[in-house]
Amino acid sequence: MMLIPCPWCGPRNETEFHYGGQADVSYPAEPQQLSDADWARFLFYRANPKGIFTERWNHQAGCRRWFTIRRDTTTNEIFQDDSHEAVTR
């Protein structure tokens, strides 16, 4: 049971959150101009790193805000900002 640091409500149990996958995947500026392959990339391709992953969560049961954290996918340690020190344990 991860303790996920909501930037607003503070650390809460992971059951309060909804996972949003890789962060910073922007909706293309002009989708109609994209090739099918590039559109597929937006739709379906996400990074899947073993290690630090910048990802989105939604504090579904709390303030309903979406936010971004960095998490180590091998240990579930969570990092905020650019810190190398995990905020959770």
Added chain:
Amino acid sequence: MTGEYRLAEGGRINRDRPVRFRFDGHDYEGFDGDTLASALLSNGVHQVGTSIRYGRPRGIASAGPEEPNALVQIEEPFPEPMLTATTVELRDGLVASSLPGQGRLATEPDPARYDAINAHCDVLIVGAGPTGLAAALSAARSGARVIIADADTEFGGSLLGSGEALDHAPAGRWIDRVTAELRDTPDVTVLPHTTVFGRYDDNYLVAVEHRGEDAFTRQRTWHIRAREVVLATGSHERPLVFPGNDRPGTMLATSARTYVHRYGVLPGRRAVVFTTNDSAYAAAIDLHDAGVEIAAVVDVRPVATTLWTARCVERGIQILTSCAVTGTSGTDRVSGAQISPVPSADSAPTVPSELDCDLLLVSGGWNPAVHLHSQARGTVRYSEEIGALVPDSTPRGVRSVGAAAGSFTTGECLRTGSEAGRDAAREAGFGADTAEVPGAPSGPVTPPQPTWLLPGVPAESGDEQFVDLARDATVADVRKAVGAGMSSVEHIKRFTTIGTAHDQGKTSGLLSSGVIAELLGVEVAQVGATTFRPPYAPVAFAALAGRDRGDLYDPVRVTAMHDWHLTQDCPFENVGQWKRPWYYPQPGEDMDSAVLRECHAVRTGVGMQDVSTLGKIDVQGPDAAEFLDLVYTNKMSTLKVGRIRYGLMCHADGMVFDDGTVMRTGEHRYLISTTSGGAAGVLEWLEDWLQTEWPHLQVHLTSVTEHWATIALAGPRSREVLARVTSDIDLDNDAFPFMSWTDGTVAGKAARVCRISFSGELAFEINVPWWHGREVWEALYQAGSDQDITPYGTETMHVLRAEKGFPIVGQDTDGTVTPHDLGMSWAVSKKKDDFLGMRSFSRADTVRSDRKHLVGLLPPADSAVVPEGTQLVELAELPEPPVPMLGHITSSYRSAALDRPFALALVKSGRDRIGQTIYGHVGDRLVPVEITEPVFYDKEGNRRDG
């Protein structure tokens, strides 16, 4: 009658409370405070079953949760499989039996209650032996919030069974004093009989509290979030591998000591003690002093510790150094042990000597209980000094201390425990000091000599040398695995099944690694051990299920009109978490006839449905129109205030995922509706786009689903009925046209009324605040009574909308359907630059002409309803499989209005096949169905205005 092996005094049992119990068909007596094992031993019962593979007699081998042999099936008070006799509390009327193999589950319902609780603390201390108690004292005195839990029924850990003195007084006094202080300290939670069995991310530890068979809650699961954790989990004594090491009467040395001190039970009359380390000497001395004859202490080491030697000499106990037990005799109970000198390079083979005994105590060293440390991603290393795995790292927020960290003297445990409690509290932000700890006797220790396979023991005896007693796995089995080419401990574990029994290898885990190492000719450290997975000890399914059972399994969501529905005895349909009336049967009616009646009423008179479950979201802001244009396939910015439009939402992949109506309630304000099951998902989806993609858009979303109770009033007579309960709304078509809304008063309550219809009939949707829902519902029902106003449920709603070809998202769609597939291109704007899903409509697969289309199907008029889900094929005769399929029936009903069955289906190139006959595959028959337009009733749409 006191058992003949019960000492006249001593122990922590309550001799004033005798307890009667039954084991394997025999009646016995023990005392309150006994375990089943101690009570059996007090009656001279050692053998408690036979082994799983070989049927060999097996006895009680330990005094704790590490017990490999004494598995029991509880019969009374309630059947429970596979508990260890060493941890079953004795109670009056307990009936248990030995259990070599499979446990038995009760066939009657479990009457006990189970629940869960969340807890937070600054310092969690796992284990309340000398280490844990000392740690708790330091931490508690700092003002930190402390939880201390121990699996045992009472605190004290090893002190309970060791008879040790602290500050020259019985250790029990210190235990009682510390426990009392902890209980009296605010913000300290004391949890005896509570096993912390798992450690998860961010110091989330899970424990099960055994509150007692007669307690209101039998077991409680604790979810503990701890800032700091002190693991004072102690250690487990390890048995030794030698031929015949499984005979009843063979017992871990320190467990025997526990039986004497804690339970006042002598586990035998004459003992041989076989050891590789100092700890068994204490057992030998204590058993001797309690009246057990010690035939010899057999020590594999060349030199015994001076202190222990002196104590043995004092008592006339012989010590055989550089010797080992290399065999045992006896049938159902050990009767003798064969002793051989440990061969050295220059010694000649010798004939073993035999010592008579009825008790063979063994100690192969101590395994720190590193389970939780390991679950905390702490690493372990093999320590040559103590011959065991010890913590090799300090995970953040978790510190192992005392025996769990490889410190085995009480003095050291007390001191390091006290320090660990202090350090943990300080780490959690409290100004803590070490609590003073009592003095404990300690002396010089001779290092243990880790021993796996005894030198000089012939390989042939491998099948009598047990590595895992619980799985009946022997040295021969390990040898076979190695011989088959296996070298990984994981493979060998799977090959031999070592470590997979109820105890998950508590006694056999490292032992098998040692044996493997010797057979492979490598270091133990190279072999390593298998992973320590939760739970640390077995935990009942029900304990983890807690109170989320029955109706509390998942929330039942109800509407404001629910109690009215209950008065009608209607069956409910589960729609997500909602309970929705399915149909309202009248006496003697089945579902089909009720639905036909309800449909008929709506088509010819007036019906009413509770549609409060539809999701509702208030959308406000200057950019609300632009936002809705992006998330709906059709254009919402052109909607005029006061008007309503149907809208479809697609995911970016172009597939329909929700639908509903959009009301424009102001220049910058809309109220949108979602499907009943989709409300939360849609809101989160919208927030996602708003917050992360289009934060520049000034839009706010507010869920108002439960603010409104919503009633659909449908049918040609609906206007007439509504008119009776409203005076300030002009219900005329021109004043109040289709797809518009207005505020007014209904049945005396402020209401928002919409002209929308999901049936094709003239219909009104009346929204009032939740708490007026039932009143207004009843007022409408009353107002329509002379018109036979008919409440209808989800089934009738489904039929009526299907007659009109309106799809239901999730029933007529499945995540692979576009608006075009639904024939709803009219709801896809061609004027917008972009909206979610638009780009996906031009992908190769979405422009295929042979995609599946939603079409209507007509089976023969006199035939039965073709079941939903039926697959459709082209040919009247089935070829050999695989048979090409054209699609499937998504909705299928009997129509009251058409007086025939009809269906909706997704069919390949369906719109191009209209007029064709294809076949539904029902059971083993093919039913012809004609493909039609999806609209069956009132194609011109004349009825919506009444």
Added chain:
Amino acid sequence: MPRTPGADLPDHPDWLWNSPEPKRSYDVVIVGGGGHGLATAYYLAVNHGITNMAVLESGWLAGGNMARNTTIIRSNYLWDESAGLYEHAMKLWEGLEDELDYPLLFSQRGVLNLAHSLQDVRDSKRRVGANRLNGIDAEWLDADQVAEICPILNTSEDLRYPVLGATWQPRAGIAKHDHVAWGFARALDRMGVDLVQNCQVTGFDRIGDRITGVRTTRGDIAAGKVALAAAGSTSVLTDELGLALPIQSHPLQALVSELLEPVHPTVVMSNAVHVYVSQAHKGELVLGAGIDSYNSYGQRGAFHTIERELTAAVELFPMFSRAHVLRTWAGVVDVTPDASAIMGLTPFENLYVNCGWGTGGFKATPGVGWCYAHTIAHDEPHPLNAPFNLDRFTTGALVDEHGAAGVAH
């Protein structure tokens, strides 16, 4: 010797496999010594005569998802593409014990997929119909018929989500996962294929877009062809090549109870309440749940998933109340956007990919081996795996098993 029920499984053979040093060059190198890697090597050897081959495993053979799954085997998938591949696997399963001469404990005790809502019922009937037309044994059972097959299941209407019926595939069942892997491994060892353990692939050798070998922790190994069979770790490997794959790695947890007298005659799966249960050969209950929501390579999951799974289990099987959890664990499953696998060629010459099996990997094992071997040997997909290409994400021709079928695992 009297053996108690649950005492043991059939003996393993006296010899299983060697642990050779890797050679410097092979015709084919398979990356990943799990079930899929082993089965692929097996069919490459048996069907295509390729034996100058190594299977490289970073840890111990078959120690990944092969050692961690709940061993359910079934082929009752909705879409033709899936049904074709899984049914091919099922047919291979039916002869595999004899072929490998190894006791795989393949037990065709049937699988029930429960329906708890009216939509579940529609979806179930739809799937049963599709299965039958695809030549797969399948039936729709009402709640009474379900109770006949599995009397310990709570089919009363009092359940929060009552059992409204179930699909039933009689030929489905379970097998003993280790035995399957070891059966393939032993056969490969006999045919001279190198099974190299503790050999982590760290990169690829390439000339332009042609792959010529792999770099490993045990030295560089040249290879005529390189076939990936690394499940959740696939993207870690392909990232090196700049080859993106639409997979996400998630924890999938499972657990076992102690040994119990036989009570559960079949396999029960319930997607709606997220639990699936069988009773293995020795008598232990084996339970699985849905995947944890977030990406992870940690081989551990969250406790609340376990609690929810057990709640569902006790609701469905009230008699499990006092059964005990002995051990929980997690695997890392690689999940695609349409919950169907990816198997076929890659933009790199001589590099093949097989991944994205999500929760379906074990049951597909021989089918994957058969088709993947064909793909590698002929440098073109077998017709059965042709639909599972990477291109489908661009065209949109997904095989959407989670969207439509609603049945995982």
Added chain:
Amino acid sequence: MAELHGESPLAARTETLADSSVPGALQLSEVAFTAQVALRVDPKSPAAERIGTAVGTMLPNQPGQVARTEQLQILWMGPDEWLLVGPEGSAERIQATLTEALGEEHGSVVDVSGNRTIVEVTGPKSRELLAKGCALDLHRRSFASDQCAQTLLARAGVVLLCRDTERPSFWIFVRASFARYLADWLADAAAEYRV
């Protein structure tokens, strides 16, 4: 317009809650029909300041903070979101005040009075009762008077408000459709205190 209310979401559970109460340990009851208005506005905007002036207290800007006036409790719900809770019948007045103060600036004011009802839990056993289904740290030092939190209680989303640290007393705001479930859950969780 204050109007007579009909049936509160927990009207059918009045007895359940009363029966679950244990004198001296636990008191459970519904607080029905409060006015509840959802407010969204940029906290740094002049509008936010105007609203503060109009309602008589600045909008709380710390997560979980609650501001009080004689008539109102203002609960922090998000960085630009508040829930204003007032006496029965005051929803329209609150909306009018807010709307006027908002003026032409971007923001939203929505009557959500019917959306949630409130269960009041008071007494020494309150924290333990809530802890059976709520993972938040409810200790007096962590969750004191006039603090609120949106979280899960059992399997329902709730807004928890600490009314009084000492007695202690809490308000649980729960969606009307979930209210019966929650009441049943609370009754089940409180059952042990009656024996």
